[in-house]
Amino acid sequence: MALVTSGNSEFDRDTAVTRRATGIYEAQLSAGWTIIQAVNGGYLLALMGRALGDALPHPDPLSVTAHYLTASVPGPAVIRTEVVRTGRTMSTGTATLVQFAEDGSEVERLRVLAAYGDLGALPDDVRTTAKPPAIPPYEHCLGADSAPGGAPAIPGSTAIAGRLDLRLDPATAGWAIGAPSGRGEMRAWFGLADGRDPDPLSLLLTVDALPPTAFEMGLSGWVPTVELTVHVRHRPAPGPLRVAITTRNLAGGFLEEDAEVWDAEDRLVAQSRQLARALGVE
Amino acid sequence: MALVTSGNSEFDRDTAVTRRATGIYEAQLSAGWTIIQAVNGGYLLALMGRALGDALPHPDPLSVTAHYLTASVPGPAVIRTEVVRTGRTMSTGTATLVQFAEDGSEVERLRVLAAYGDLGALPDDVRTTAKPPAIPPYEHCLGADSAPGGAPAIPGSTAIAGRLDLRLDPATAGWAIGAPSGRGEMRAWFGLADGRDPDPLSLLLTVDALPPTAFEMGLSGWVPTVELTVHVRHRPAPGPLRVAITTRNLAGGFLEEDAEVWDAEDRLVAQSRQLARALGVE
Numbered sequence: 001m002a003l004v005t006s007g008n009s010e011f012d013r014d015t016a017v018t019r020r021a022t023g024i025y026e027a028q029l030s031a032g033w034t035i036i037q038a039v040n041g042g043y044l045l046a047l048m049g050r051a052l053g054d055a056l057p058h059p060d061p062l063s064v065t066a067h068y069l070t071a072s073v074p075g076p077a078v079i080r081t082e083v084v085r086t087g088r089t090m091s092t093g094t095a096t097l098v099q100f101a102e103d104g105s106e107v108e109r110l111r112v113l114a115a116y117g118d119l120g121a122l123p124d125d126v127r128t129t130a131k132p133p134a135i136p137p138y139e140h141c142l143g144a145d146s147a148p149g150g151a152p153a154i155p156g157s158t159a160i161a162g163r164l165d166l167r168l169d170p171a172t173a174g175w176a177i178g179a180p181s182g183r184g185e186m187r188a189w190f191g192l193a194d195g196r197d198p199d200p201l202s203l204l205l206t207v208d209a210l211p212p213t214a215f216e217m218g219l220s221g222w223v224p225t226v227e228l229t230v231h232v233r234h235r236p237a238p239g240p241l242r243v244a245i246t247t248r249n250l251a252g253g254f255l256e257e258d259a260e261v262w263d264a265e266d267r268l269v270a271q272s273r274q275l276a277r278a279l280g281v282e
Numbered sequence: 283m284a285l286v287t288s289g290n291s292e293f294d295r296d297t298a299v300t301r302r303a304t305g306i307y308e309a310q311l312s313a314g315w316t317i318i319q320a321v322n323g324g325y326l327l328a329l330m331g332r333a334l335g336d337a338l339p340h341p342d343p344l345s346v347t348a349h350y351l352t353a354s355v356p357g358p359a360v361i362r363t364e365v366v367r368t369g370r371t372m373s374t375g376t377a378t379l380v381q382f383a384e385d386g387s388e389v390e391r392l393r394v395l396a397a398y399g400d401l402g403a404l405p406d407d408v409r410t411t412a413k414p415p416a417i418p419p420y421e422h423c424l425g426a427d428s429a430p431g432g433a434p435a436i437p438g439s440t441a442i443a444g445r446l447d448l449r450l451d452p453a454t455a456g457w458a459i460g461a462p463s464g465r466g467e468m469r470a471w472f473g474l475a476d477g478r479d480p481d482p483l484s485l486l487l488t489v490d491a492l493p494p495t496a497f498e499m500g501l502s503g504w505v506p507t508v509e510l511t512v513h514v515r516h517r518p519a520p521g522p523l524r525v526a527i528t529t530r531n532l533a534g535g536f537l538e539e540d541a542e543v544w545d546a547e548d549r550l551v552a553q554s555r556q557l558a559r560a561l562g563v564e
Binding site (some may be wrong): 085108124128249250253256 | 344345347349351352366367373374376390395404405410411412466473499511513516527530531532533550551557
């Protein structure tokens with residue numbers, strides 16, 4: 001048995017897993033990353049990423065897809081990984097996270113399929129036309145401590161709010177005071193509350209940490225993720241991240257959320273897309 | 283044993299699979315969908331989707347992710363599926379496609395993780411801000427039979443060109459005459475050459491059927507797909523499709539390709555993103 005983690009930040013402690021056997025890990029889902037009762041999907045993805053980073057020969061997540069099957073709850077969980085293929089520059093693996101019902105039977109929470117590589121070994125070429133999001137300076141954005149008059153704190157009075165240093169662009173925070181913009185946009189500064197710098201693993205949390213764009217589209221219902229895919233494109237520089245999320249198509253009770261994460265050196269470090277159910281319109 | 287297909291079009295014949303046992307299918311990878319020697323990734327995805335549609339209780343692919351592990355070759359293959367979860371409105375499954383080396387050993391070609399549902403059962407609400415691509419009328423676009431002077435036929439003198447009715451927007455076809463636009467854009471009208479109308483399964487082919495955006499970015503090397511995720515958002519209407527592909531970030535030898543597919547009734551019927559290697563810059 002071996003503890004798999006890095007450092008002693010809240011994020012690293014709460015995403016630590018214990019190897020019980022080759023490819024099999026025990027984890028404790030922390031209550032510190034919940035939104036109301038639900039364990040945050042990005043936190044779960046980082047936990048799976050931690051296990052896969054140990055099970056696979058390459059260190060960094062390049063492309064990670066998760067299908068969310070049932071709602072995870074704080075407490076013990078088991079992660080089982082399978083090495084699908086090992087190549088020179090990339091390896092591919094799957095992971096499943098299960099929890100246990102009162103009768104002891106296993107309940108699968110999510111299934112992951114991922115490609116890992118070494119971001120440090122990639123060439124330095126950059127030919128990007130994407131631009132960092134237009135977002136006001138950090139001090140002009142809204143945090144959990146600066147909710148507009150009487151509104152619920154942003155991003156909501158939930159445990160995860162205490163773990164994150166999230167500052168929403170006021171232009172995408174109207175939902176919090178009952179005045180959503182109607183646009184499928186959400187932008188924020190993102191950091192971990194204890195100052196832990198970003199790395200490829202924490203980006204798996206970052207892409208799913210903002211309030212749903214559906215709130216700004218005027219939907220009040222919950223927006224459970226069906227599938228989330230993250231591409232980690234570059235190792236993030238220390239310092240605050242900027243996250244921009246866009247929804248262009250809400251139809252048939254589903255919507256996509258496209259997230260971009262930019263680091264302090266204006267590098268596009270992660271892109272993600274999730275398919276979610278818009279229960280508010282069903 | 284049971285043949286799993288629908289209709290008798292080229293696409294339906296070449297994506298037919300034979301159920302040998304519960305969840306296990308035999309397939310013949312057709313040489314008709316190759317680009318140079320490589321079997322097209324979208325065709326392979328449709329083949330996997332055909333098997334999953336039989337193995338899962340729901341008919342339509344909603345979200346399908348494929349990791350391409352090794353290059354498939356025309357000839358026999360075996361697809362094994364696993365039902366991960368069956369819900370009321372959605373089910374989740376995995377599939378793996380293997381071929382056989384000369385010594386008879388199995389070689390895995392791709393691994394798929396997918397959510398299926400019933401597109402016909404979704405509510406009719408549409409609140410989309412996405413717009414169909416600006417693309418000239420079909421008759422003003424360039425097909426395999428209308429390559430500019432002396433250039434290789436578009437989309438290339440490959441077997442798949444005979445299976446598709448692909449008409450490229452001249453504004454994104456400069457690469458074919460050695461004058462790429464430098465922009466990461468590719469737009470085309472898409473149809474199947476024998477007139478077979480689109481359906482949710484054929485959309486899995488459509489999202490990966492255009493020449494790579496990298497060609498318009500001036501890269502000459504091949505662009506192998508690492509991971510491809512497709513969201514089928516609506517059952518396509520009969521008639522031609524319009525496909526727009528965009529690349530915003532080429533960095534570290536990787537690029538993303540975002541595809542949108544619009545049907546004849548101006549519905550956004552599919553969105554996809556793939557992570558590919560840009561070997562031309564490595």
